[in-house]
Amino acid sequence: MVRTASTMMPLGTAAPDFSLPETDGDTVSLADFKDNKALLVIFMCNHCPYVKHVAEQLKLLTDEYMQHGVGVVGINSNDIATYPDDDFDAMKAEKAERGYAFPYALDEDQSVAIAYGAACTPDFFLFDADHQLVYRGQLDSSRPSNGEAVTGLDLRAALDETLAGRTATLEQKPSIGCNIKWKSGNEPGYFDPKGSGY
Secondary structure (H helix, E strand, O other): OOEEEOOOOOOOOEOOOOEEEEOOOOEEEHHHHOOOOEEEEEEOOOOOHHHHHHHHHHHHHHHHHHOOOEEEEEEEOOOOOOOHHHOHHHHHHHHHHHOOOOOEEEOOOOHHHHHHOOOEEOEEEEEEOOOEEEEEEOOOOOOOOOOOOOOOHHHHHHHHHHHOOOOOOOOOOOOEEEEOOOOOOOOOOOOOOOOOOO
């Protein structure tokens, strides 16, 4: 496991387009969220201990904010040949077990992760109604080993400010997690196999 930090995509960046298969049998694309008040893109997977650590809060947070008009999509970009615990059937089981209401999509060729500069799981990207990036950072300060409660505090604050039409004012700290499991030869330039110093 390589502990990796977000690349911190520049604020104001337009959401890169995507169209991906999701576990309910449909295709989910950026255009599906054109009428939402905000869009939360979560790069995640099944097996990562960092994702497991926050999964219950992800369920609570996404259920709550989807009721307020926030679109949410989870994207798994891991190499499923090397990590079969993250394959499509396992994703279906994970979504059912966790009770996630948002679409959970597979980025099998990893092109969407690269377009977003996604580096770790979980990695969060919050866009406003015009699909301009307003927040990229941690869910909160809790990590699997630091004893802090998982509250979603940072992401919740960003969501609240975005829904209120304000610019997110909190300090944006990078998300930390396992590195995305890149296919051999597909590693983006920002990938550091030794981790990001965390």
